[in-house]
Amino acid sequence: MEKIPILRMGNLLLVTIQVDLYDRLAETLESDLVQMIKKTGARGVLIDISAVSIIDSFMGRIIGNIATMSKILDAETVVVGMQPAVAITLVELGLPLNGVLTALNVEKGMELLKKKIAEEEPEEEEDHGDTE
């Protein structure tokens, strides 16, 4: 069966979708990613969709699901490279992917992920004295 590869880079998981998604493939990616996050304890997921020319409500929902599920597992998801025509179409379809963090490209997406993860690290240095 065809599968979308998931790459591990430190505490991040990287997915580059190179083909147009169809339902089975998208569902497999969703469950594979959840498994991977659990197994590796990854803190961030970066999904590059710059090669994807069509996202309909089914695939849009899967992307939303991935973001929600990873959040529950304590990982942030950033979707990068959405084609402008795809973004316009999603809004008109009625699925603007509001809950999903997006960035222009992989580089910007990485920065955003690292920032998000850093924000969530427990702040040990501060909080030595009670300021209140």
Add this chain to the structure above:
Amino acid sequence: MVTLNRESMSIMREIDVIPFRNRLKEYAVKIGMSLVNQTKIITAASELARNMLKYANGGKVTIEVVSKGRENGIRMVFKDEGPGIPDIDKAMKDGFSTGKSLGLGLPGTKRLVSEFAITSEVGKGTTVIVTKWKNG
């Protein structure tokens, strides 16, 4: 409206959607449709093909290149012999789904195309006809 070209494909399995989408893309490119409109019509087609598979065990789609005055466009007829839709007004509402999904396929498709028509008869089947004009 004049039909310049017509082609039918049957959509019986999920895998049939890919060659259908590719064919549609070829026609859209051939008539010089903008990338945004190509994306809209292929997304709409994807929604309607999925509905046929999910709710009616498949069906048939006809792709036509049509022209009206100076405008060219693509018309598609999705026809199935599934269970039909008892309440079309309800099915056309954002968020209505009997399939535990988002309920955006029909209303979203209507927003993405230039012309949209749906007829359905319980026990007989459903037909959805959409047209997207090149510059529409």
